[in-house]
Amino acid sequence: MRRTRPVPPSPVLLTVLAVTTAGSLLLTPHSATADRRPVTREGVEGAGTEAEAARSADGPRAARTPAGAAVRALTAPVTDLSDRGRGYPREQTLSPDPENPADRSIKLGLTPYHAIAPKLNALQKLGDRVSVEVAGRSAGGHRLYLVTVTAPESAAQTRAQEDMRELIENAPSAAARSQAVKRSYKAPVFVNNNIHGNEWEGTDASLKLVERLATATDAGTRDLLAHSRLYFNITANPDGRIAGTRANANGFDLNRDFVTSSQPEGRAMRQIEIDKQPTVMLDLHGYVNGTLIEPTTPPHGENYEYDLFLKNTYANALGMEAAVNGLGYTPAKDGVEPAQIPFRDQEEGWDDWPPIFTPQYAAFHGTVAAHTVEIPMTVNNRAYDTLPVEELRRRSAINVAVAGAAITATLDYVREHRTSLVADQIEVFRRGASGAAQVPVSAATVPGVPGIGPEDVYTTAFPRAYVIPAGATAQRSGPAAARLVDHLLANDVRVTRASHAFRLGGRTYAKGSYVVDMRQPKRGLANVLLADGRDISDKVSVMYDISGWSLGRLWGATVQPVDGVSLSGVPLRAVTAAARVGYVAPQGRLRLRLDDPRAIAALNSLLRDGVSVQRAADGSAIVPASARGRAVALARRYDVAFDATKATGTAALRRTRVAAAVTPGELFALREMDFEVTPVSTAVLNAGFDWSAVDVLFVSQGVAYEGLNPAARTALDAFLGSRGLVGRGADGAALNSAAGLLAVRPVEGNGDANGVVRVVNSGRSPVTGGAPDHGFVYAPVWFTDLGPGVRVDQSYAAGNPLVAGHWRPLADGSGGPAAAAGQASVVSGPHAVLFGTEPLFRDHPKGEFAQVARALLSVPTAPTGTTSKESR
Numbered sequence: 001m002r003r004t005r006p007v008p009p010s011p012v013l014l015t016v017l018a019v020t021t022a023g024s025l026l027l028t029p030h031s032a033t034a035d036r037r038p039v040t041r042e043g044v045e046g047a048g049t050e051a052e053a054a055r056s057a058d059g060p061r062a063a064r065t066p067a068g069a070a071v072r073a074l075t076a077p078v079t080d081l082s083d084r085g086r087g088y089p090r091e092q093t094l095s096p097d098p099e100n101p102a103d104r105s106i107k108l109g110l111t112p113y114h115a116i117a118p119k120l121n122a123l124q125k126l127g128d129r130v131s132v133e134v135a136g137r138s139a140g141g142h143r144l145y146l147v148t149v150t151a152p153e154s155a156a157q158t159r160a161q162e163d164m165r166e167l168i169e170n171a172p173s174a175a176a177r178s179q180a181v182k183r184s185y186k187a188p189v190f191v192n193n194n195i196h197g198n199e200w201e202g203t204d205a206s207l208k209l210v211e212r213l214a215t216a217t218d219a220g221t222r223d224l225l226a227h228s229r230l231y232f233n234i235t236a237n238p239d240g241r242i243a244g245t246r247a248n249a250n251g252f253d254l255n256r257d258f259v260t261s262s263q264p265e266g267r268a269m270r271q272i273e274i275d276k277q278p279t280v281m282l283d284l285h286g287y288v289n290g291t292l293i294e295p296t297t298p299p300h301g302e303n304y305e306y307d308l309f310l311k312n313t314y315a316n317a318l319g320m321e322a323a324v325n326g327l328g329y330t331p332a333k334d335g336v337e338p339a340q341i342p343f344r345d346q347e348e349g350w351d352d353w354p355p356i357f358t359p360q361y362a363a364f365h366g367t368v369a370a371h372t373v374e375i376p377m378t379v380n381n382r383a384y385d386t387l388p389v390e391e392l393r394r395r396s397a398i399n400v401a402v403a404g405a406a407i408t409a410t411l412d413y414v415r416e417h418r419t420s421l422v423a424d425q426i427e428v429f430r431r432g433a434s435g436a437a438q439v440p441v442s443a444a445t446v447p448g449v450p451g452i453g454p455e456d457v458y459t460t461a462f463p464r465a466y467v468i469p470a471g472a473t474a475q476r477s478g479p480a481a482a483r484l485v486d487h488l489l490a491n492d493v494r495v496t497r498a499s500h501a502f503r504l505g506g507r508t509y510a511k512g513s514y515v516v517d518m519r520q521p522k523r524g525l526a527n528v529l530l531a532d533g534r535d536i537s538d539k540v541s542v543m544y545d546i547s548g549w550s551l552g553r554l555w556g557a558t559v560q561p562v563d564g565v566s567l568s569g570v571p572l573r574a575v576t577a578a579a580r581v582g583y584v585a586p587q588g589r590l591r592l593r594l595d596d597p598r599a600i601a602a603l604n605s606l607l608r609d610g611v612s613v614q615r616a617a618d619g620s621a622i623v624p625a626s627a628r629g630r631a632v633a634l635a636r637r638y639d640v641a642f643d644a645t646k647a648t649g650t651a652a653l654r655r656t657r658v659a660a661a662v663t664p665g666e667l668f669a670l671r672e673m674d675f676e677v678t679p680v681s682t683a684v685l686n687a688g689f690d691w692s693a694v695d696v697l698f699v700s701q702g703v704a705y706e707g708l709n710p711a712a713r714t715a716l717d718a719f720l721g722s723r724g725l726v727g728r729g730a731d732g733a734a735l736n737s738a739a740g741l742l743a744v745r746p747v748e749g750n751g752d753a754n755g756v757v758r759v760v761n762s763g764r765s766p767v768t769g770g771a772p773d774h775g776f777v778y779a780p781v782w783f784t785d786l787g788p789g790v791r792v793d794q795s796y797a798a799g800n801p802l803v804a805g806h807w808r809p810l811a812d813g814s815g816g817p818a819a820a821a822g823q824a825s826v827v828s829g830p831h832a833v834l835f836g837t838e839p840l841f842r843d844h845p846k847g848e849f850a851q852v853a854r855a856l857l858s859v860p861t862a863p864t865g866t867t868s869k870e871s872r
Helices: 011-020 050-054 067-075 113-124 155-170 172-177 179-184 201-215 219-227 238-243 264-276 306-325 358-363 381-386 389-434 472-490 523-530 597-608 625-638 664-672 682-686 710-722 729-739 846-861
Strands: 130-137 143-149 187-193 228-233 280-286 297-300 369-375 465-468 496-498 502-504 507-509 514-517 560-562 572-574 590-592 613-615 621-623 641-644 651-653 657-661 676-679 696-699 725-728 745-748 754-761 774-778 781-784 791-796 802-806 824-829 832-835
Touching (some): 113 130, 155 172, 187 389, 228 264, 228 389, 389 523, 472 846, 657 664, 682 710, 696 710, 710 729, 832 846
Parallel strands (some): 280 369, 657 676, 696 725, 725 832
Antiparallel strands (some): 590 621, 590 641, 791 824
16 A cells, blocks of 8 residues: 555544643644544534534534625626736726724734735736736625736737637647647646635735735746746635635535535636636645645546646645745644645545535646645634634744745746646647547556555546437426526536437437537536436545535436437537526416426515415416516526416415524525525524514524523424424434424434435425435435324435445444435425435535425425324
C-alpha cells in the first residue's frame, strides 16, 4: 500500500482532543476539524458540524432563515462574465458598504466585508493590472467581487483571447494544432475564497497577493501576468463571512450546491467556471492541521479524465506542500503540523466522488489541477467563542500566510507549466468531443505519481446519447423536462431538440424530444448529471458526503440512455432554452397536475387568492373555468399546463400555512413551492406559539416533544389532534410517537447511508400516487409494526433498493439496504404523514417535492379521527 500516514482520528476523538486542550494558548492542534468529516448534516445554524450541534443544549436547530433570502436566491439573475468586446483593465469605483462593527472577521484581525470595496478601489489605482467586476449578489444581498489580475490587454487582444478560449472548448483538435494557442493563450487560474463563511483567511491572503502583483516588477511576475489571467473570487460567501457561519443567508453550505445550483453564489461560481474556463483552481478552506492539500483518497469521480487531473493536481500539491512547510512553522513552536496530501497520506474518508464540491465541479469545465486546501489553525465555532483574541489573531495570521504560500506556489506551477496545462485542458475537451475512451490511471499513464493502485481506478462507459422524451408519452414530465433541459444548458451542457419524430435504439420518440449527444466537450458533466450513478458501498467503508445525485432519477423527467446507435439522420437542432410548456385550455374546467414544484407553486398562488380549487380522485387539482384568467398568468409565470377536464373534485383544497421545524434545504424548498411558512423550534413553541396562524406542522429537526414545557405540549397536542403533522426522518417519527398519532415503529438505518433508491408507490395514495419510482435517502428510516388505520403510501423496493450511493449495514448487520427492502418508507393516517426518505434534501430531488406538498395539503383536511393522544 502506498499510504505513509494513518487515517485521521475519528470525529469523536477529535472532539475530545479539542475539549481537553482548550485551556492552552499554544494548543496541540486538532489533526482535523469535525467540519471535514464523513457525511455532515446540513441544518445547524451558527455551527459547522454535528459535533458543534451536539454541544448545544437543543441539538440541531431548525432553520429560521428569512423569506427574503429565498426570494433573492430564486430570482437573482446570472451575471454574464464573458470577455468579448472588453479589454483589461476594467476599472470601476465601487460604492462603499455601511460599516458593520458586528462583522465576525474583525475579532480575528481580518478584513471585514465592508472594508473590501474600499480596498478593491485602492488596488485598482495601483496600476493597470487589476480589474474588478461584480459577479452577482449573495442570498443576503451582498456583492460578489471577481478580481482579475493580468497584463493589460486592448479590446482586440481580449477578443483574440476569447476566440482561443472558445476554440479550446468547441474545436479542441484544432486548438491542439494552433500555434497561436501555444504561443499566446493566457492560462486562466481561479482562486476561490471563503465559500464557507467561517473559514475566512483565503480572502485576506488573496487581497495581499493582489496588492503585491499589482506593482511587482520582477521578471517572474511580469512573465506570469503576460501569460496568465488570475481570477480571484474575493469572498464566495459574504453572508457567512459577516455572520461567522459556514452557510449563506439561506442556511446553505455552498460547497454542496454545485449539482443543484439553488443559490446565487453557486450560480456565480458556475458562471466563472464557464466564462473563464480555468486550467487550475484553488478552493481555500479551513481548518485541518497539518494543512490538507488535495488530491484525494478514493473513490474518485468516475466521469473525470482522471489521468490528466491526477497528474497536475498531485504535482501542484507537492509544490504547495513545500511552500507551506517552507514557512518554518513547527508543532512545538507554533502548533502547526506539516502539510498532508490525502492521496498519498490517507486511506479513505476524503474522496472526490461527488461533483458537489467546487474543485470536483471545476474538473468538468476543463480544470486539470483543482484543489481544496484546508489551512491549519482552527479559529471558528467553539474556538472563536472561547479562545483569547490574541490567540485567535495569532492563528489567523498563520492561516493567511499558509493560504498565501499555497496560492503563490500554484502561480509558480502555472508559470512553469502553462503550455502543458493548456494542452491537457484541450485534451479533456477533445476526448469528450470525439467520444474517446477514458485513460485509466496507472504508473504508466500518470508517471511521477507514486502509489497508484487498483483502488484509484474509476472509469465509466458513456452512452452514445441521452433522450429526454416529449409528446404524449412524457406529458406528465413536461415542466420537469423543461427545467432539466434549462439546467443542463446553464451548466454549459449542449442539448438538441428533434424537429420531427424519430426512431433511436429501438424506440420511437415524438417531435420535440430532447437529445443530449454525449460526443461533446463536457460529456463528463452531462453524464454526472444524467446518469443513474453507481453503488459504491463495497469500495470504501465511509464517504465524506453524499454519493448519489442523479437528475435523471430525481428531477421528475424521463431520461433514456441510448447506446450503440448513430445520431446521423436524426433531425436535431441545438437549443439555447427549453421550449415552453405552459398552456391553458380555452374552455371548461381546468386540471393542474400536482406532480411538480412549479405546479404546487401555481396552486398555492390560486389558493392564496381565494380561488375555489377541488382535489380530484387522481390527486390533481380542478380549477373552475372562472379562474381561467388567473390560470393564464400562472401558466406564463411557472410554465405549467392547465388542461381541460370534465372531472369533478372530491374535496376542497384550502390555503395551507405551514409551521416548519426543518433543515435549511427543506425550508427553501417549501418556499420554492410558494407555501406560507413560519419557522418554529422547541424554543419558539415554549415561548407560546399562536397555532391559529398555521394549518399543519412539518418537522424534521429542531422540535423535541420532551423539551416542551407543559403549556407548549398541551397546545401542540390540541393542534395535532385537530389539524396534523408531516414528519420526516427520525426526529419527525419521534414527535409522532410522543404525540401518539400514527401507531408505527420507526427503524433507523445506517446514519452514514445516502443515495438514490428504488421505491414502490401506492397508486391510490393521495401523497405518492403517480410519484417517481426512485427517491433519495440520507440516514434512511423505515416503518414497521403498523397499527390499524395506518396506510403504506410508499415502500423501499425488494432486493437491494440502493441504485447509486453508499449504504452499508452497521457492524451488527442491521441498518443496511437488505433490512429496508420491502419495508414502508412513507406512511400516513388521520392527521399525520411520515417520510423515511428525504424528498426535499438540499432543495435537490425536484421530482420528489410534490410528495411533501401533497402531504401538507391533505393532512389538515383529513377527517377527524380517534388517534390523537387525548382520545386514546
